[in-house]
Amino acid sequence: MSMMDCFNVIAGISSIISLLISIFVASKVVKLSNSNNNNAGVIQTGDGVQKIAKENSVIADEGATYYDYREATILGEIDEPPILTESRYPILADESYSYSENVAESLCKMITPGNANNYCYIVDFSNITSKPEMNRWIGYTIQSLPMGDWRTFVNENYALEFQYMEDGNIQCINLEITNASIGKKLCRRKLQLSSEEQKFSLPLGKYIKSVEDWKSVNEICFVFFPEECVGQKGSVFITDVVLVKG
Numbered sequence: 630m631s632m633m634d635c636f637n638v639i640a641g642i643s644s645i646i647s648l649l650i651s652i653f654v655a656s657k658v659v660k661l662s663n664s665n666n667n668n669a670g671v672i673q674t675g676d677g678v679q680k681i682a683k684e685n686s687v688i689a690d691e692g693a694t695y696y697d698y699r700e701a702t703i704l705g706e707i708d709e710p711p712i713l714t715e716s717r718y719p720i721l722a723d724e725s726y727s728y729s730e731n732v733a734e735s736l737c738k739m740i741t742p743g744n745a746n747n748y749c750y751i752v753d754f755s756n757i758t759s760k761p762e763m764n765r766w767i768g769y770t771i772q773s774l775p776m777g778d779w780r781t782f783v784n785e786n787y788a789l790e791f792q793y794m795e796d797g798n799i800q801c802i803n804l805e806i807t808n809a810s811i812g813k814k815l816c817r818r819k820l821q822l823s824s825e826e827q828k829f830s831l832p833l834g835k836y837i838k839s840v841e842d843w844k845s846v847n848e849i850c851f852v853f854f855p856e857e858c859v860g861q862k863g864s865v866f867i868t869d870v871v872l873v874k875g
Contacts, residue, residue, distance in 0.1 A: 708844075710780040718787075718872040720849065721745040724773035732767040732855055739769045748867040750851065752799060755862045757855045768803075768852030775872060779833070779843040782872055786834030789849075791870040793829060795822040797863015802851055804829075809847040822865060832875060 722741045725748075727734050737752045750769070793802070799822055806816040815836070820829065836843060851867060 710784065711776055711778050713781050713785065713787075713874075716874040718775035719744075719746040720771060720775065720789075720870040720872065721773050722748055722771055725769050725771050727767070727769055728850075729767035731763055731765040734767065736855075737767045737769075737853060742866075744869075746868075746870045748851065748870065750802070750853075750865040750867075752853060752858070752865065753862045754853075754855050754858045755860055757859050759856060759859050761856055765855045766852050767855070768850050770848040770850045771870075772848045774846060774849070777845055777847070779846045780840050783833045783836050783840045783843050786832055786875045787872045788833060788875050789829075789831040789870075790873055791829050792826050792868045793820060793822065793866065794824060794826040795863050795865045796824065797861070799853075799858060799861050799863040799865055801857050802853060802865050802867075805850040805852060806846060807848050807850065808842055808845050810845045811842065813842060815842055815846065833872075834875070 722739070722745050725739060727737070727739070729737075736754060736757075737750055740749045740751070741747055742749050748769075748771075752767075789806075801822055802820050804816070804818045804820060805814055807813070808815055816831065818829075818831070820827075833843070851865075
């Protein structure tokens with residue numbers, strides 16, 4: 630075999646190896662038009678705003694694709710609502726935080742009995758006196774949501790659902806859903822409590838005319854206003870908190 634023949638064989642083998650490497654890498658990269666970075670770098674399938682850029686670097690592995698825009702020129706953004714693949718999305722309390730105003734945090738404690746989408750609030754306002762001139766509240770924010778962009782939940786008429794009841798004499802608790810990026814409470818509901826279990830269902834399709842407000846949902850909150858609970862004490866159970874397809 631001549632030197633030229635050997636060179637041609639080596640070149641052919643190199644071409645085949647390069648092709649196999651390209652196919653392997655391509656299989657690990659998530660398609661940009663069906664991805665999400667939430668402007669934080671991590672790509673997950675079909676959730677929200679994606680950047681269109683040049684001169685940005687990409688790192689891919691089996692689980693995720695990471696885009697580094699630090700040296701990139703941003704040309705624009707694609708704004709895609711998420712693609713939903715499940716009929717039920719539990720809302721877990723993995724990231725839950727207490728917050729209060731003019732109320733001691735010790736007056737309300739949250740635990741998660743059983744599953745992480747069951748919440749129990751142990752409250753004691755038995756020594757609280759009426760002060761209607763003072764802004765007072767205490768509650769917990771749940772920030773471990775299934776995703777930040779809820780527009781498809783609205784478009785496809787999912788419902789936020791849970792069961793609730795109390796043990797003691799607590800009369801009410803308040804539900805709030807917040808879009809902090811626009812400083813707006815998307816939903817506020819006062820739930821009247823009793824010792825009998827009740828079901829709450831909020832069809833999100835009713836917000837279709839303001840669907841863009843649901844592009845960034847940061848938290849759902851369960852809040853007590855002491856003025857509504859003067860002298861009261863007990864436990865409030867919120868169970869099986871879930872977004873479910875109608």
